[in-house]
Amino acid sequence: MNAPLAPANGGCRTAPVLKERGQREVFCGLTGIIWLHRKMQDAFFLVVGSRTCAHLLQSAAGVMIFAEPRFGTAILEETDLAGMADAQVEIDRVVEQLLARRPDIRQLFLVGSCPSEVIKIDLHKAAERLSAKHAPHVRILNYSGSGIETTFTEGEDAALACMVPVLPETDARQLLVVGALPDVVEDQMLGLLKAMGIETVTCLPAQRIDGETGVGPNTVFALAQPFLGETHAALERRGARHLPAPMPFGDEGTTAWLHAIATEFGVSEEVFAAVTDAPRARARKAIAQASEHLRGKSIFFFPDSQLEIPLARFLTRECGMTAIEVGSPYIHDAIHGPDLDLLPAGPQISEGQDVEKQLDRARAARADLTVCGLGLANPLEAEGLATKWAIELVFTPVHFYEQAGDLAGLFSRPLRRKSLLKLEAAE
Amino acid sequence: MKLTVWTYEGPPHVGAMRVATAMKGLHYVLHAPQGDTYADLLFTMIERRNHRPPVSYTTFQARDLGADTANLFKTACKEAVERFDPQAIIVGASCTAELIQDDPGGMAETMDLGIPVIPLELPSYQRKENFGADETLFQIVRTLAQPQERTSRISCNILGPTALGFRARDNVEEITGLLSELGVQVNVVAPLNATPADIARLPAAHFNVLLYPETGEAAARWLEKTHDQSYTSVLPIGVGGTRDFIAEIARLSGKPVARDESRLRLPWWSSSVDSTYLTGKRVFLFGDGSHVMAMARVARDEMGFEVVGMGCYNREMARPLRAMAKDYGVAPLITDDYLEVEAAIEAAAPEMILGTQMERHIGKRLGIPCAVISAPVHVQDFPARYSPVMGFEGANVLFDTLIHPLVMGLEEHLLAMFREDFEFHDAAGPSHHGAKAQARVDSADASGGSLPAKMKDNGVPLPDAVTDENVVWLSDAERELKKIPFFVRGKARRNTETFAIEKGINQISVETLYEAKAHYAR
Numbered sequence: 001m002n003a004p005l006a007p008a009n010g011g012c013r014t015a016p017v018l019k020e021r022g023q024r025e026v027f028c029g030l031t032g033i034i035w036l037h038r039k040m041q042d043a044f045f046l047v048v049g050s051r052t053c054a055h056l057l058q059s060a061a062g063v064m065i066f067a068e069p070r071f072g073t074a075i076l077e078e079t080d081l082a083g084m085a086d087a088q089v090e091i092d093r094v095v096e097q098l099l100a101r102r103p104d105i106r107q108l109f110l111v112g113s114c115p116s117e118v119i120k121i122d123l124h125k126a127a128e129r130l131s132a133k134h135a136p137h138v139r140i141l142n143y144s145g146s147g148i149e150t151t152f153t154e155g156e157d158a159a160l161a162c163m164v165p166v167l168p169e170t171d172a173r174q175l176l177v178v179g180a181l182p183d184v185v186e187d188q189m190l191g192l193l194k195a196m197g198i199e200t201v202t203c204l205p206a207q208r209i210d211g212e213t214g215v216g217p218n219t220v221f222a223l224a225q226p227f228l229g230e231t232h233a234a235l236e237r238r239g240a241r242h243l244p245a246p247m248p249f250g251d252e253g254t255t256a257w258l259h260a261i262a263t264e265f266g267v268s269e270e271v272f273a274a275v276t277d278a279p280r281a282r283a284r285k286a287i288a289q290a291s292e293h294l295r296g297k298s299i300f301f302f303p304d305s306q307l308e309i310p311l312a313r314f315l316t317r318e319c320g321m322t323a324i325e326v327g328s329p330y331i332h333d334a335i336h337g338p339d340l341d342l343l344p345a346g347p348q349i350s351e352g353q354d355v356e357k358q359l360d361r362a363r364a365a366r367a368d369l370t371v372c373g374l375g376l377a378n379p380l381e382a383e384g385l386a387t388k389w390a391i392e393l394v395f396t397p398v399h400f401y402e403q404a405g406d407l408a409g410l411f412s413r414p415l416r417r418k419s420l421l422k423l424e425a426a427e
Numbered sequence: 428m429k430l431t432v433w434t435y436e437g438p439p440h441v442g443a444m445r446v447a448t449a450m451k452g453l454h455y456v457l458h459a460p461q462g463d464t465y466a467d468l469l470f471t472m473i474e475r476r477n478h479r480p481p482v483s484y485t486t487f488q489a490r491d492l493g494a495d496t497a498n499l500f501k502t503a504c505k506e507a508v509e510r511f512d513p514q515a516i517i518v519g520a521s522c523t524a525e526l527i528q529d530d531p532g533g534m535a536e537t538m539d540l541g542i543p544v545i546p547l548e549l550p551s552y553q554r555k556e557n558f559g560a561d562e563t564l565f566q567i568v569r570t571l572a573q574p575q576e577r578t579s580r581i582s583c584n585i586l587g588p589t590a591l592g593f594r595a596r597d598n599v600e601e602i603t604g605l606l607s608e609l610g611v612q613v614n615v616v617a618p619l620n621a622t623p624a625d626i627a628r629l630p631a632a633h634f635n636v637l638l639y640p641e642t643g644e645a646a647a648r649w650l651e652k653t654h655d656q657s658y659t660s661v662l663p664i665g666v667g668g669t670r671d672f673i674a675e676i677a678r679l680s681g682k683p684v685a686r687d688e689s690r691l692r693l694p695w696w697s698s699s700v701d702s703t704y705l706t707g708k709r710v711f712l713f714g715d716g717s718h719v720m721a722m723a724r725v726a727r728d729e730m731g732f733e734v735v736g737m738g739c740y741n742r743e744m745a746r747p748l749r750a751m752a753k754d755y756g757v758a759p760l761i762t763d764d765y766l767e768v769e770a771a772i773e774a775a776a777p778e779m780i781l782g783t784q785m786e787r788h789i790g791k792r793l794g795i796p797c798a799v800i801s802a803p804v805h806v807q808d809f810p811a812r813y814s815p816v817m818g819f820e821g822a823n824v825l826f827d828t829l830i831h832p833l834v835m836g837l838e839e840h841l842l843a844m845f846r847e848d849f850e851f852h853d854a855a856g857p858s859h860h861g862a863k864a865q866a867r868v869d870s871a872d873a874s875g876g877s878l879p880a881k882m883k884d885n886g887v888p889l890p891d892a893v894t895d896e897n898v899v900w901l902s903d904a905e906r907e908l909k910k911i912p913f914f915v916r917g918k919a920r921r922n923t924e925t926f927a928i929e930k931g932i933n934q935i936s937v938e939t940l941y942e943a944k945a946h947y948a949r
């Protein structure tokens with residue numbers, strides 16, 4: 001009774017996917033730093049890149065300016081482009097400067113960018129060398145957040161994947177929950193699992209390097225975010241086993257996600273119901289209220305974060321919306337499959353982007369609500385389309401039961417606002 | 428390599444975007460990797476434009492690196508021209524594309540697109556945003572301007588206002604009005620709202636008004652050399668600046684002008700006794716060179732402040748700014764490192780900062796009032812209301828802008844002095860502000876948890892009906908409440924308590940908190 005019913009008309013798992021290439025209106029993976037550095041409180045993210053990279057981070061960080069932010073850019077200069085031998089020396093110098101300034105830093109990520117990848121600066125070598133030098137106080141890792149290789153949330157994937165090989169080996173029977181979640185959401189999740197009697201639960205990323213857990217053949221892992229393809233593969237290489245499940249959005253998603261874990265750990269249906277019945281009822285009630293303006297409305301998703309498919313599943317099944325197109329930058333069958341199974345057939349599923357063609361489709365569809373990035377939102381509003389800007393869904397607590405009403409509210413607010421504003425003359 | 432946290436300027440191709448977005452009928456084809464479209468949101472969000480910037484990106488990815496990127500560029504170029512039908516295109520490379528050496532200019536020129544193609548060479552690893560804008564406008568003007576007769580009436584061009592320019596929209600309106608009062612017609616404003624056809628008409632003007640030297644000087648110089656048009660050297664910022672500007676217009680237009688100061692209020696406002704307390708206020712100025720120099724004069728000569736420091740982030744203005752700083756008896760600060768600016772401000776210990784949004788944050792951190800006088804600025808400095816900083820109305824705007832933080836500063840000071848006073852306790856906030864000032868967040872716990880239990884988050888005692896002695900927060904729930912962001916925590920607390928009383932619950936648990944949350948879900 002806890003397994004969600006597959007849609008009568010079949011799901012979308014086998015639906016034909018429109019694959020497009022062309023201009024993409026998306027962020028690069030460097031953007032992941034903005035929320036990852038808040039989660040990992042002893043980490044510093046040093047981008048090796050150009051002024052463009054620094055400018056992007058600053059634009060994306062917006063008002064999130066801190067006295068001492070834990071990210072920065074080593075901006076490549078003319079002299080760095082001339083000779084490759086210097087690059088490693090330069091990185092050492094910048095890292096020394098940084099660590100002297102910030103002795104509280106325990107993990108340092110050297111983050112590759114388009115310029116550093118194109119001129120092939122070996123950040124892996126730099127990370128190994130610097131790790132040896134600064135061990136045991138500071139661990140230095142590297143990953144690429146470049147636009148040529150990663151899209152938006154894939155930056156988090158790349159960061160977590162680079163941590164997997166250095167996690168300590170363990171034989172303990174344990175659950176590893178993967179994906180950076182807001183603290184309040186993480187606590188709720190741990191509370192629910194604990195109430196079911198599942199005690200050995202750890203998170204990747206952990207808040208601090210010391211709190212980090214190991215991985216091994218008796219580890220099972222659940223993904224709390226859908227954009228973790230590389231991390232999924234890296235964990236499997238370490239012998240851990242994935243628990244496939246829909247993403248924990250809404251009542252259904254959260255229940256199915258928890259149920260997959262409960263089944264794995266042999267939790268009885270009675271205990272499961274005792275733990276989840278009350279929060280489920282609350283979630284359903286909150287969703288019902290918050291989705292009042294969503295019922296019967298259509299929605300169009302531009303690709304952004306890979307959250308699109310599970311969100312479309314939540315909005316269609318639990319809020320009564322109809323999806324017209326669900327665009328995702330990438331689709332991984334192993335990860336998005338369970339959500340695609342539940343998404344009622346009908347919408348065009350698209351992977352990748354040719355933004356001009358997709359805009360033509362969005363204009364033709366004139367959905368009641370269009371989910372897109374900030375570069376498109378105001379221009380589409382000016383064309384009379386109501387929009388919901390997608391990046392908010394990555395920053396705001398939206399997972400699990402207690403946030404289910406808020407999640408629906410994020411989508412209903414633009415529609416409520418559109419109906420509230422009366423800007424024409426009274427006559 | 429240079430370790431950087433915040434940057435005052437973007438890369439040069441963002442400067443080119445500022446010119447392209449300012450113009451109409453022009454399209455920019457930018458050879459750039461996936462992700463560089465982030466710059467679009469500067470225009471759609473900060474400036475709140477209702478259209479996408481006219482920029483097509485080639486969006487090359489790792490798998491394209493090889494021979495394919497050149498073809499991607501050609502396809503993007505062809506499709507952009509077909510779809511947008513521009514009068515001219517500018518083409519160039521972003522920092523990554525500069526490394527792969529595809530030569531967008533050369534490729535576009537061989538494509539026979541039937542419209543002028545303007546190639547841009549913007550060295551991303553040496554120069555920055557302002558250079559990019561200046562150079563782009565220069566290349567556009569150089570390619571498109573046509574020799575022609577002067578207009579029969581005295582006319583001028585206004586050069587330099589771009590998209591994302593500090594108060595560019597209203598400055599252009601104010602200065603156009605001012606020039607019209609002086610009997611000078613505006614021929615073309617460029618690049619803001621100009622088409623390539625308008626650019627062709629630039630040489631018809633008698634002279635040029637260089638409103639933004641950072642973004643218009645190269646074009647102004649070229650027009651002077653090639654089309655014999657002089658350009659203005661004074662920025663019409665402040666009373667003195669505007670009067671000097673008017674005198675310069677009289678000289679350039681060759682006829683006497685009568686200025687109308689009937690709407691100018693700064694001199695009286697500044698002379699009135701209410702302003703006496705402004706005398707000798709120590710101010711620190713930082714921003715782009717032009718605005719800092721113009722504002723230093725306003726600060727010292729028109730507001731009666733003492734200038735205790737000045738600097739700029741754009742090296743292009745280093746020389747004149749150094750000369751001026753010497754005049755003002757302060758050490759000039761030429762840097763694009765905000766940590767150096769912060770250190771200089773800390774050392775100078777001013778009572779007010781005039782700067783960019785970075786200085787606003789520095790001011791917040793150091794507890795020093797700040798007014799924003801220069802780009803880079805955030806969304807609140809692209810206001811809906813008319814707010815030029817140039818001309819006589821601009822002077823009025825500046826007076827208000829410069830004193831408001833100080834009035835609040837004084838008020839804050841009073842609040843701090845009478846902290847223990849029941850009317851001036853910490854959470855009371857400034858009197859003329861609807862919202863209360865948030866106490867500074869010094870630690871993870873910003874809950875105001877030390878307030879007496881019977882106070883609400885805004886420090887006001889709860890009315891009797893709600894202060895039911897029986898309703899208590901269990902410690903778990905209190906802890907959970909603190910996880911909610913401080914700016915909505917008060918509302919959450921209130922809602923939960925109201926909910927609890929309605930339901931007759933006298934102990935608020937985590938469960939109650941979430942029951943209430945679900946109850947009020949919207």
